[in-house]
Amino acid sequence: MGRFHRHADGTVRDDSDVEGHDHDHRDVGDHSGYDSGPLRVEVLERILGENDRTAVANAEDFASAGVSVVNLMSSPGAGKTLLLQRTLERIAPTRRIGIVEGDIETSLDADRLTGLGAAVSLVNTGNGFGGECHLDATMVRSALPRLPLAELDLVIIENVGNLVCPAEFAVGEHARAMVYSVTEGEEKPLKYPVMFRAVEMVVVNKVDLLPHLDFDLDLFLANLADVNPGVRTVLTSARTGEGVDAWCAWLAGITAG
Ligand SMILES: Nc1nc2c(ncn2[C@@H]2O[C@H](COP(=O)(O)OP(=O)(O)O)[C@@H](O)[C@H]2O)c(=O)[nH]1
Ligand SMILES: [Mg+2]
Numbered sequence: 136m137g138r139f140h141r142h143a144d145g146t147v148r149d150d151s152d153v154e155g156h157d158h159d160h161r162d163v164g165d166h167s168g169y170d171s172g173p174l175r176v177e178v179l180e181r182i183l184g185e186n187d188r189t190a191v192a193n194a195e196d197f198a199s200a201g202v203s204v205v206n207l208m209s210s211p212g213a214g215k216t217l218l219l220q221r222t223l224e225r226i227a228p229t230r231r232i233g234i235v236e237g238d239i240e241t242s243l244d245a246d247r248l249t250g251l252g253a254a255v256s257l258v259n260t261g262n263g264f265g266g267e268c269h270l271d272a273t274m275v276r277s278a279l280p281r282l283p284l285a286e287l288d289l290v291i292i293e294n295v296g297n298l299v300c301p302a303e304f305a306v307g308e309h310a311r312a313m314v315y316s317v318t319e320g321e322e323k324p325l326k327y328p329v330m331f332r333a334v335e336m337v338v339v340n341k342v343d344l345l346p347h348l349d350f351d352l353d354l355f356l357a358n359l360a361d362v363n364p365g366v367r368t369v370l371t372s373a374r375t376g377e378g379v380d381a382w383c384a385w386l387a388g389i390t391a392g
Pocket of ligand 1: 211212214373
């Protein structure tokens, strides 16, 4: 697997129905600036085609287990793991939760999520997956035998921290969400539109820090609406717990259908 990524060229990619993709007309970006352009496009098409076939296999396994699956993405440090700790404290007593924890190296985050009532399966992309900056469908598939899938209600995938690459790989999930920290600035939806368009929910986290920042929340929300009109948002502080119930209510509405 090489480090090939589709470029943010303004096109919208909807992976919510991975079976509906037209594999023969994939948007693989403009590689004409490279001498190796045609080769790059061919390799990229094959990588993405293989990924989508595996994503369909994952989706079939999720369907037969009757489990809902959310792909949670963000920049490094936006607060995915702390939000998931708060989430498990609230919902693991009443729902059977599995976590796929994606990191390049270490079990640090998987360790933080262990002991909170969820089954946790770690994928280190540095261990056999070339140290990739995202989870693809094959990596998620490698994590599934370590989860009691048929006994679970909901699987949450904590993707590798990265604001670009994870959005480009469907993994068979039913919904996609991202955590965005108010420390990241107002303009990132405009600079990283592929990620912000790929999700149905943006968790705007670390709102406890707002009094100490010059972050313009209204401007951020306007930029977000420019690239993804109608996307759901919830304001949270994973530190104080503010807004986490609203996030959990959204999670409860995700169905495997
Ligand atoms: N003040 C504040 N800090 C937070 C919040 N959420 C996460 N953090 C901190 O941000 C850092 C990164 O959080 P982490 O959950 O590891 O982010 P991840 O890399 O997206 O999984 C840690 O020091 C967290 O304690 C929040 O809502 N408010
Ligand atoms: Mg984390």
